Amino acid sequence: MGRLLRTGLNAGTEAPRVVGGQGVYFHLQDGRRVLDGSNTGGPLGHAHPRMVEALREAAGVPVVSEGWSWLGRDQAAEDFFDYGLQGEESWAGAVRFCLSGSEANDIALSLSQALTGRHAIATRERAYHGLVGLSRDVTVQPQWHGGLAAPNGGTRRPFPCAPVHVLPAPEGALYLSPPGPVTPLAERLAGVPAMLAGSAAVILDYTQGGFYHDGAYQDAVAAMARAQGAFWIADEVVTGLGRSGRPFAFQGGQSRPDIVTMGKGLGGGAVAVAAVLLSKDLVARLEGTSWQNYGTLRGHPMTMAAVSAYLRILHEEALLERVRGLEVLYARRLEEIARRHPSVCRVAGQGLHWTIELHGPDWRGWLADTAEAPIASRVAALALEAGAVIGTSGEQVSLFLAPPLIISEAQSETLLDILDRSLDLADREHNRMMESAK
Secondary structure: OOOOOOOOOOOOOOOOOEEEEEEOEEEEOOOOEEEEOEOOOOOOOEOOHHHHHHHHHHOOOOOOOOOOOOHHHHHHHHHHHHHHOOOOOOOEEEEEEEOOHHHHHHHHHHHHHHHHOOOEEEEEOOOOOOOOHHHHHOOOOHHHOOOEEOOOOOEEOOOOOOOEEEEOOOOOOOEEOOOOOOOOHHHHOOOHHHHHOOEEEEEEEOOHHHOOOOHHHHHHHHHHHHHOOOEEEEEOOOOOOOOOOOOOHHHHOOOOOOEEEEOHHHHOOOOOOEEEEEEHHHHHHOOOOOOOOOOOOOOOHHHHHHHHHHHHHHHHOOHHHHHHHHHHHHHHHHHHHHHHOOOEEEEEEEOOEEEEEEOOOOHHHOOOOOOOOOHHHHHHHHHHHHOEEOEEOOOOOEEEEEOOOOOOHHHHHHHHHHHHHHHHHHHHHHHHHHHHOO
16 A cells, blocks of 8 residues: 555645445445545546446457557547537537547647747646646646645746746636626736737636636637637636536637647546547648657547447436536525635636635645645545545635536535535634734
8 A cells, every 4th residue: 555656636635545436426445435526537427337338348349559540439539529519510620539638738739839830828827737748838826837845845846848828817706705896808818919929829728726717708818819820729628528518618608719628527537538629720731741649548449438438428318408407506505605604715617617715825826835734625624524525626725516417416415515514614714814813
């Protein structure tokens, strides 16, 4: 047990010891069954029977590298367009499978650099896009710098290789305490065209740091990117194929991306898989070229079986409709919870991905360089004792909910009740800090 080099989201925490799972529940080593309330990589929960059967069938197929043709890979691409891109046929060109969301973003960014001849990249404030190559360069959440954070405060941090421009994040939240003024969008984005003028691409995600884009923000940035000759990449690694209540979060706006990246839920949580979708215009630009970007295990037959199975389950079990219905429940309950707890400063979300941000130190200075468990981790630990896994974003003060798409209303109510009770700990800490500040 001691030979595994373990990582964790936060300093001073111990991960739950999982020995099994079924449906929306984890089975722990101590015999408890706890609700999986935060698992962006598991949209179907655990041991979904149709997924298990698909992988059993695929286990007997040959090992085929990305350089060889495989009918299952062609079928997964067809299923992706048939079930994931209905109504998007006018612009969507072709999909390529890979291994992780970080890799997908790195592929998309490096392709943008190659096609534009530009080096710089733009992202938005508080973004996370991965820890590989260019995806790490555009990860601007400071605790995910890919370096070493030591308890004594001595942090060794690698620096970006590509110049990175950071756009203002979108405003808007379900709940904000204290309420603040809203800056007009045009004023907020006034400096963005200059950032994009020399950039190969702007990459936008839809959840990181608790910011969830509305259509107006997306469409404004997309128009600026097009005008300045930069590509727009929609990072849908978290939100793609179900979690936002739509096949893709970008469908909340009128604009359509040049490139879409996917991961996490694409394989139903059963395998590690990701993908890059190119627009028809980009596919046309690649005609006659050799895109020298290859991976031995990309598009492996096992992963392709999982992708096809998940896409069919998503469609046939009407999971998007389920998520849209649950979104109303989560929005109502989370606003009620936030108003009861003085420790909560912000709640935002969509579909089945919600961020609960607590009052506390500014996220910009958090480098995970302390041995003390952050307040978010302590709230999550209390929730685990009460019977639910609630996630932290790797920041000191942020919690998030991302349960499986198959969760029921009753199970959701239980999860939200546990969150409600666990926030009492944050309230006590908040009140203590307020008293000491007087």
